[in-house]
Amino acid sequence: MFGYYLTLGLRSLRRHSVLTALMVFGIALGIAASMTSLTVFYLMGSDPIPWKSDRLHVVQLDNWDINEGFDPNPDILPDALTYLDATALMAASKADKQAAMYKVVLPVQPDNPEVKPFLSLARATGSDFFGLFDTPFKYGSGWDKSVDEQHGRVTVLTQPINEKLFGGADSTGKRVKFDGIEYTVVGVLDTWRPRVKYYDVSNGALNEPEEAFIPFTTAIELQMGSAGNNNCFKNSEPGWEGYLRSDCIWIQFWAQLDTPAKLADYKAFLDAYIGEQKKLGRFERPLRSKLPNVTQWLEEQKVVSSDVEIQVGLSFAFLLVCLVNTVGLLLAKFMRKSGEIGLRRALGASRGQLFLQHLVEAGVVGVTGGLVGLLLTWLGLLGVRALYSEFKAVAQLDWVMVATTLVLSIVAAMLAGLFPTWRACRVQPAAQLKTQ
Secondary structure, eight states: OOOHHHHHHHHHHTTHHHHHHHHHHHHHHHHHHHHHHHHHHHHHHSSTTTTTTGGGEEEOOOOSSSOOOOSSSSTTTOOOOOOOHHHOOOHHHOOEEEEEEEEEEEEEEEESSSSSOOEEEEEEEEETHHHHHTOOOEEOOOHHHHHHHHHHOOEEEEEHHHHHHHTTOOTTTEEETTTEEEEEEEEEEEEOOOOTTTTOOOOOOSSSSOSSSEEEHHHHHTOOOOSSSOOOSSSSHHHHHHHHHOOOOOOOOOEOSHHHHHHHHHHHHHHHHHHHHHHTTTTSSSOOOOOOOOOHHHHTSSSSOOHHHHHHHHHHHHHHHHHHHHHHHHHHHHHHHHHHHHHHHHTTTHHHHHHHHHHHHHHHHHHHHHHHHHHHHHHHHHHHHHOGGTTTTOOOOOOOHHHHHHOOOOOHHHHHHHHHHHHHHHHOOOHHHHOO
16 A cells, blocks of 8 residues: 555655645755754764774873862863873883873975975874874874884874875885974875874864874984973973973873773772872872763763754754744645545545555655755865864764665654644535535
């Protein structure tokens, strides 16, 4: 019977093509508006590294001013570490993998005279960084711990800068000059663009990864200042060494802890470390440390802003308006068929059969509206990427969103068709036959 009802529905929709087009376009427009905003919201808030996010933890220590917390919310601890604490934790090496890191700006002097010198954002980090975040390599690999210990002059490049400097060829073993100092290329990353730059959200969670990576120890030795956030609650001693000894926070620290037992042990280690530092006159606030995993960290840092949530709410309100209009159009269409409905009732069709027939017709409108809405959603996301380059990684349709779009459109159309279908089935056949 479903095939028969589907045929009847298609014939009815073709007979009233203008009305059908209005209903389809109304649903498509509402679906496109809601799914464009929902897609951005979903991808911004989704787990960027689901296969190990529960094992990756940000290290947070409360070294802030005793008179005033780091944040008005007492549950929020400093989002970075001091140099003293980061290097102490690295030396202790209590995690399965660990990396201290910060962002730097490097002047690049290409050997190719056709490429002008330019500034590049880079990340000073440890050898474990690439294993921590499962970065894919196209050529070569990362450096090993001995390079960290020796303050080696090596670098890992990303695809864009490798394309710019070496035409995309295998550049391992070649040299690149950063700020007048030559670094040997040991690896080139393959395409790596996390939806959210979760390992450092301080200057924009949707920013692209840095173009190059150099050893943390090398950057410190060469006195490379941080290009990221620097927060201090009191003045530091003058000079670079004074800054390193200060309580200013500017270094991100991530630890991989592969089991709950290791997580508990590491938390105990941090608390013991704070206790030792208190004896030296540091960490004057009550003893507190935190180890949020990736998803907890993104939630705490409010990566999905309230503006995005409001936009999603407004877009679904617009979808509701579109559905109300569709209800009115379906009601007008079905009531115009009251004579046909009365005749079918007189010939023995039950209300249940008529209800199912017209619900199938509403479903056809929903499927068609969903397909058109999917196209409009794709165009809407193209517009978002064109207007806001930072949304490039999250303004993308994936199969989850495609399926959600189609399901939402069908459900919306079926809901919109419930009342018109119920009204149509209440038609009294005797009254209709008398008037025909």
